[in-house]
Amino acid sequence: MIWSIAWRNVWRNRLRSSVVVVAVTLGLLAGVFTTAFMRGLSEKRIQDAIRTEISHIQIHMPGFSDNTDFSMFIPAASGLADTLNGIDVIAAATRRIVINSMIASAETGTGVMITGVDPGQEMRVTNIHEKITEGEYFRDYRSNPPVVIGEKLAHKLHTGTDRKVVITVTDIHGNTVQGAFKVAGIYRTDNAGFDERNVFVRFADLAGMTGFHPSGAHEIAVRLHETQETDRAVGMLRELRPDLEVLPWQETSPELGYLTSAMDQYMYIFVMIILLALCFGIINTMLMAVLERVKELGMLMAIGMNRIKIFFMIMLESVFLSLTGGILGIVAGYLISKYYQYHDIHLPVQWVEGFREIGYSATVNTITDLPMVFIIALMVIITGVVSSLFPAYKALRLNPADAIRTDN
Template structure:
């Protein structure tokens, strides 16, 4: 009965109630959309790190990642590869030679990281071959071919089929160099990666440096599911003692921190929105109480308990906030689910996003659990917003209130 009465009271002033509900709806919708947008942007960055730059797990000789020391190579690399491939949840692995080098064109030169790969292996681990915007990804059997990033090509002022000179250190610690023809140009979502990383064949880099093809600096591993990363890493540590085995959160700690902190940051933002809405609802309900001083006094005079008065005001407030909040959640949920399939292309800010490693094509991500949490927060907001107006109603003196005009 009290619930029905409270619901009818909400609609006694339809315009005011609708305005409050719309305000709550817009605030909650904005929060839901921003949460979904941010989660989608971060998930896109994580996918880029795993599929393009790092992979799920990497294996190195201890100390290699400190300064990319050329001498810190893993020997008997094929045996290690067999152990890795035979591990449960491992989909593919790629051995690499990784060298810090100087690359020069006819115009200029710059420092880069050269990654010597076996293309057939690398295709199963990274998606660089899908990022080719000009030329091909080692389609021909010719020697000394190189695939470089678009930003590096622009920096060196070179084009497809031009030659560049790669200068590096060989196995005898002597400086050696070789001419490589550009047969492919790729573009990822990370300008810094594109500007600093180029790919050559494993066999070409072995021949240039004097390696015998039985060693590598790095093994990149892709798994069937990111959730299995920790399990596989522990298994590999047990199978390959003496090697440094790290997952992508350890290799790129800022990305790992971003994931762990994202939910907390987003919930804090949502709480700020709800707090702002709470003040608006409190103000509205105070006006409601002041307008109904005589009515509330009469209810008290005829025997309605203060507890019922309190719960009546509280229910009215909860109805206002919940109706608008649920509408905002539903609209946000439907829109985000749609955009999660088709994507939101912020093409005009593509360069801005790429400068910090993010894609301009965002797929907002929202799940049912997040919607339920927000709905609960909206209800709590309504309850908290009702406390002060309800308290003011309880402080009324029935005798004085009934004489109020």
């Protein structure tokens, strides 16, 4: 019965309660949608990075990450890559040569990371070939071997497709060697920094130029069927080759590994700030509701309603008030987020380059999940309880004999 009274008390002053409910609804709608948006943004960044830049798993000689010397190569890597391609959780594996080098056009030069890839196999692991905006993902030229460069690097070098660039590397003997390549294709990912730093040539061309062992590799990149299988696959590979360094994507790029959890924490803090702001509105409303019912509360105390029940009733009113707006906001935010899970959000054109500079796509799909919704709903209930404390305290301090004789 107290639940029913509390619910009806919420709607005694419909306008005042509606204002609070609308404020809570809008606050929570914004909170849920922003949380889903930010989660979508970070998840897209992770998936893009895995698919385009780092793959799920990388295998190196131990210490390669700190020292990309030629001596750090995996012997018989082609055989290992073939073995990996036969494992069920692995979608594809490919070997690479990875060297820091210089690239120069007729006008200017810059330092880059040059990666020698087997194009056919690389296409099964990464999706650079889908990002080609100009030219082709490798083609044969009569005069020079092909190179694929990023759009930002092409702009920096003032070069374009079918034009020559010179790549300078150190060979296995420590000598500086140069090779002229023709730009076969220009790619554009959502990460401008990656586009500026990474150049792809054919494995055989780079091996021939540097004297690298044709069956070796600095790196074997592995793509899995499912990202969730990463830990299991890493375990299997570490068991298979304990002599090698097997790194999951979270270790290859630690900032990506923490991105989702860090983003979630930021968003919960964001929602808490929204709720804190709303808390003051609810306290104000509840305080008014208590102060205009002094006589009635005095009567309830007089007839024998104990303080615990009075407190419970006021707390329920506060929780109902916040939960009404909270549920509306969460449901609306959830539905809108669900819609944009399947429909792209295109950020304004002027933001696109800015987002690319920090590696993020300007096309986002929200990601919602029920645990997040439940946690936010729980936070709303806690807000309601906290908001009721001061008004309830004021009510409990009333003297029934005095309260009955007031005008309110």
